[in-house]
Amino acid sequence: MPFAVEDFHDLLRLLEAHPEWRADLRRVVLTESLLALPDAVNALTQQVAALAEAQARTETKLAALAEQMALLAAAQQRTEHRVDELVGFAMEQRFVRHAAAHLGTLGLRRSRVLTPDAVAELADDGVDADRITMEQRADLLRADAVVRARDGDGEVWLAVEVSMVVEPSDINRARERAKILGLLQPRARACVAGRSFTATAEKVLASSPAIVAITLEGT
Numbered sequence: 001m002p003f004a005v006e007d008f009h010d011l012l013r014l015l016e017a018h019p020e021w022r023a024d025l026r027r028v029v030l031t032e033s034l035l036a037l038p039d040a041v042n043a044l045t046q047q048v049a050a051l052a053e054a055q056a057r058t059e060t061k062l063a064a065l066a067e068q069m070a071l072l073a074a075a076q077q078r079t080e081h082r083v084d085e086l087v088g089f090a091m092e093q094r095f096v097r098h099a100a101a102h103l104g105t106l107g108l109r110r111s112r113v114l115t116p117d118a119v120a121e122l123a124d125d126g127v128d129a130d131r132i133t134m135e136q137r138a139d140l141l142r143a144d145a146v147v148r149a150r151d152g153d154g155e156v157w158l159a160v161e162v163s164m165v166v167e168p169s170d171i172n173r174a175r176e177r178a179k180i181l182g183l184l185q186p187r188a189r190a191c192v193a194g195r196s197f198t199a200t201a202e203k204v205l206a207s208s209p210a211i212v213a214i215t216l217e218g219t
Contacts, residue, residue: 084164091216092144092162095193099147102193102214108149108156119146126184136180143177147191157181158191158212166194166201171211 095102100111114122123140126132132140140146145160159177161170174190182188191212197205205213 087164088162091164091194095160095162095214095216096145099145102216103147103149103158103212106212106214108151111147111149114146114148116141119143122146122184131183132180136183140177140180143174146181153187155185155187157185157188159188160191160193162216163192163194164196166192166197166213168198168200168204170194171201171204171208174211 096113099113103111119141123132123137127134127137140159143159144162145158147158147160149156149158159174159181161174161177163170170192171190174192178188178190189210189212191214192201192205193214193216195216197213197215205211
């Protein structure tokens with residue numbers, strides 16, 4: 001006997017009156033794969049939640065690792081900076097000890113590196129005589145070395161900057177401090193010393209023959 005529309009409406013009313021029949025109807029109408037779909041969706045939802053949780057833990061670990069790496073990088077940078085300072089200080093001390101030998105190859109004799117106290121006394125005399133300002137005094141005292149020597153024309157003074165690798169900035173500092181020194185002594189020259197020179201520094205020195213350049217080999 002054919003299933004009429006009225007019969008379908010009656011079926012709906014029966015299902016509304018007896019909700020417990022709906023499961024039996026599903027088993028009759030739906031295939032096994034469709035019946036299993038809710039469980040599959042629930043299982044998939046749980047897997048996605050588990051993956052999201054695992055990803056969140058991974059991201060937390062990665063963030064912690066990135067923070068540790070940043071701290072290690074900062075510590076390494078501080079260590080490298082400290083090493084550079086120690087190497088620079090050691091080179092300055094070696095230059096001071098062997099200044100006569102280094103400058104002797106350039107024709108300078110009787111080279112004597114002034115002590116910090118002697119440089120301060122020289123600068124103070126300049127301040128008292130209004131030859132230099134207090135700012136210039138402080139800048140001169142920051143020179144790596146101040147050397148008094150003699151050449152064929154008499155006494156000459158050097159404002160020295162020492163660096164592992166000499167750059168234009170080292171040359172500029174030596175120039176500025178030599179200008180200040182020149183306000184205190186009649187003959188003053190800039191001097192840079194290092195194990196090597198950048199290409200730019202070499203170009204600056206090539207165009208500035210008055211600047212004394214020393215290569216500190218073996219130091």
